[in-house]
Amino acid sequence: MLNDPSPEAGLLTLLRVGSIQAPEWLDANEILIAGGRIAALGRDLDVPAGWPVQVVEAPGLIAVPAFIDQHVHVTGGGGEGGCGSRCPEITAHAIAARGIGTVVGVLGTDGISRSPADLLAKVRGLRAEGIAAYMYTGSYRVPPPTLTGDLQRDLAWIPEIIGLGEIAISDHRSSQPRQDEIERLVSEVRVGAMLAGKRGICHFHVGDGARGLEPLRRLLSETEIPAEQVIPTHVNRHRNLLEEAADYALTFKACVDVTAFDDADDDDLSGFGAVTRLLQRGVPVEHITMSSDCNGSLPEFDAQGGYIGMRVAGNATLIADWQRLVQEQVLPIDQALGLISGNVARVLGLDGHKGRLAVGFDADMTLLDPTLTPQRTYVAGRCVYSCDLDAKGAPT
Incomplete structure (x- = not known):
C-alpha cells in the first residue's frame, strides 16, 4: 500500500512538495519531520551531511493539515x-x-x-x-x-x-x-x-x-x-x-x-x-x-x-x-x-498540536493533487496511505 520506506529507514524525513497550506499559504515547499513532529518548514532546508534522512519527493502535490x-x-x-x-x-x-x-x-x-x-x-x-x-x-x-x-x-x-x-x-x-x-x-x-x-x-x-x-x-x-x-x-x-x-x-x-x-x-x-x-x-x-x-x-x-x-x-x-x-x-x-x-x-482541545502545519506540531498532513483529492496521508510523520506516484511525485 505504501511507497515510502519504513520509518526505521531514517531518523529524519524531508518531504518536498509543490506547495504548503498551513492552512494559510506558506512560502515554503519542504517539511522536515523528526520524532513524529514538524521540525522545520522552508525552502532548501539544510540537513547536515551524514545525518540519517529519508527524502520523499512529491512536487506535484499540496501539503495541508491532515x-x-x-x-x-x-x-x-x-x-x-x-x-x-x-x-x-x-x-x-x-x-x-x-x-x-x-x-x-x-x-x-x-x-x-x-x-x-x-x-x-x-x-x-x-x-x-x-x-x-x-x-x-x-x-x-x-x-x-x-x-x-x-x-x-x-x-x-x-x-x-x-x-x-x-x-x-x-x-x-x-x-x-x-x-x-x-x-x-x-x-x-x-x-x-x-x-x-x-x-x-x-x-x-x-x-x-x-x-x-x-x-x-x-x-x-x-x-x-x-x-x-x-x-x-x-x-x-x-x-x-x-x-x-x-x-x-x-x-x-x-x-x-x-x-x-x-x-x-x-x-x-x-x-x-x-x-x-x-x-x-x-x-x-x-x-x-x-x-x-x-x-x-x-x-x-x-x-x-x-x-x-x-x-x-x-x-x-x-x-x-x-x-x-x-x-x-x-x-x-x-x-x-x-x-x-x-x-x-x-x-x-487538540489545537496545541494538531490542525495546522507548524514547527512543533504533530507531523499530520495530507498531500492533495490539483483536484484536491488526497494522494498521501501522514500521521506523526508516518505515511499511512499512499497512491502510486511517478518520478516527479505526481499520481500515476
Missing part, C-alpha cells in the same frame, strides 16, 4: 432493525484513504451489544495502525454507559477519552432526558475534563424532533456552562433545524457541526449546502465544523417510528462536500480547511 473527523462509528453503528442491521467496523485504510489522520469514535443507538470497552479497544487498534484515534465515552443513552462507572473518572484516567457523546436529544431513539439530567451530565464532564486537563466537550446528536436545539439553548441560557463545552451535530437534518442552528450559533457564539450526509435528498441540506447556508446567515466559518457519521446507520422509519430499512454511511461525501466548497468558491482553501481540520482541533 483532516480530522470528529464523529465516526469506528466499531460500527446501527442496530435499529435488530442484530442483522449492525453496521461494520471501519478500517484504518478507509480512514487514511480520505486524507483523514485523526478520528473520534462514538457509540450511537446501540450501547448494548457495543460498549465503551469495545470502542476503546478499536481506538487503540487504530492507533496501532497509525491513525490518531480518540473516543467519547457514553452513547445515546442517559445515564450513559462508561468504562469506570463514572464520567469524571473516565475523563481523568483514560487518555483516549476526550468527552461525552453522542447523547441523543429531540429523537424518538433517545432516552428523552430531562433538562436537569442534561445539565448534570454536562457539568460532570466539565469538572472531569478540568481535572484531566482536557476540553471535555459534550457531543449531542440532534434528531428530527420538534424540540430541536431547545434543550441546549436552555442549558446555555440557564446555567454557567460555556458554549464551547457543547457541540450539536446533525444540525442539517431539515431546514428548520438548520435555521435554528444558525440562530443558536449567532446567539451563543457557539460552534455547530454539519454532517456530510450520504443520503441528503435536498442539496441545500448536504454538507456543502448546509455550510453555505450557515455562512449566508452570518455564522463565522470558525464556528462551523463538518463530520462524516461514517459507518453509522442511515435508517428509515415510518410515520409511527417503525424501522423500514437502512444504509451504512461512508466518509467519501465529507471530502466531496469539502472539495466542492473550494471549487465553487464558497470559501478559499485556507478557510475551508478549518471545517475539517483547524476548527475541529480547536473544538476538541
